[in-house]
Amino acid sequence: MKRQELVFEQPTALFASTPVEMDHGARDAVRLLVTTPSGHQHATFADFPRFLTAGDLLVANESATLAASLESHGPSGTYTLDLSTRYADGLWLAEPRWDPAHPGPMPIQIGEEARVGDATVRYVAPYPGIPRLWFITADRPLEPILERAGVPIHYGYVQKIWPLDSYQSLFSRVPGSAEMPSAARPITPKIREALEVAGVRFASVLLHSGVSSLEIETDTVEAQAVYPEPFQVSEATAKLVNRTREAGHRVVAIGTTVVRALESAWTADGIRPRQGFTRLFIHPGNPVRSVDGLLTGFHDPVTSHLAMLAALIGLPRVMDAYREAIANGYRWHEFGDSHLILRT
């Protein structure tokens, strides 16, 4: 697949900058675009339960969001250091930025040091194929510094720093994501109850999301380097997913992170329990076998997430859905509207 195929015109007026509950009281006040083989339907998120039926399985990500953005002081002055993924004690993958709105590239040298809270971090090596990301080593644990001084990672379209709670979902349990697994944000306790009453079941996986969806820079999508993320698929979840599909019901992932985790645990015999780091890049050359649907947000042009949607339902239907979303003013990004994609 060519990079160019994932380009579309995205009006910046459609960027959501405020959690919907700040203005409308409830998280499920966002809109919901439902894409099925027969076309698109417009709804609000409160209608979500009626698109699923008894026996369907929703799979959520239990990863909670860290306050992963830190102020850093180095040779380039004061800048933002967003932690992406913890690899080992004191060894992280991180993204230095001029500030939340300005990604750089920063003139970082290998071996350069910076002060972050009471820690000194040193730039060890750029990530192979993704030079904006760096392995950094710290002289003391960064976790306590995140708790004291970190804020949620945010970008230029979010002018205000919202409380960390705005970045957690009903399913957030294990801290570790740099960026919010945001697809589950609109699911309120009331909606979960309605789903349970309707006979829809829930399962969970763990995948600690790194910094934001990668923009593809290579001419062909498949050639883009992608960074790995820690994941875990439990035996209980593997069984539930396999049984749901054997019974002819649908498995619907809540978020692209769930698709990455489940696909990383996929074998010819279905899902098996598995944990570790996954580098799996889901694009049309790498079809999705484990899920029948995906609840997600709206993704930026030329991103790896968009390639995943194309793998799920084919690029023409993705682009058709995005034309529909733009024409109807759906809102983009982590505080934006929802998109339910059903393959059948």
Add this chain to the structure above:
Amino acid sequence: MAQSSNPPTHAQAERVALITGASRGLGYTVAEFLARQRWTLILTARHEVPLLEAVKRLQATGASITAVRGDVTQDRHRHDLIAAVRRIGRLDLLINNASELGASPFPALVGYPLEVLRRVLEVNVVAPLALIHACLPTLKASKGLVVNITSDAARGGYPGWGAYGSSKAALELVSKTLANELRDAGVGVVAVDPGDLRTQMHQDAFPGQDISDRPLPEVTLPFWAWLEGQDPLRVTGQRFEAQGTVWEVPA
């Protein structure tokens, strides 16, 4: 012979690695990645000049580097290496990376020169095991991890790759067996297949061919970063592909 510099001064506990075949290619790349994290390194390679050049570059990182030139198949050289390990008194990571490709271009196994086969097995199987023997007391005391570098040739049965491939297959079984034998002693042993890389060794395997489509050894850095974070006893006995899709931790 041995040379040292830059004694460690940082607050973090000292971590020590011994890497064979460290003057270039994958061995050098991993050494540099660890040196930049201020690991203390003991490095060996056969050729003096490239080894000294590598040490010079690595010392610029501020890490403490000891280099010992020699051939890992020689008792005397291994003796020098273990003396360096004992002087430091700690060994968290032993990477058996030095490998012998054998005759190039690759003769078929049916006509393979037996003296070359013996050399391949000596470098790729016997020497790593002998080095593990020698390092074992320090590895046990440090609850360390042994990494034996392998190849997909260990499993492929590729025509022409019989000598190198069978030596790596043997090394993989050595790794798996040692993992079981050393678990109670707290020492982990893994086999790591780095995948195809743009290195001199890979060029030697494909003489005259353009290998510029292969990635540089830096492509494996995320794997080494991940491996650093693993408890040796959680991953022991596993075979990892540094360029693979999933780095799995057994349940």
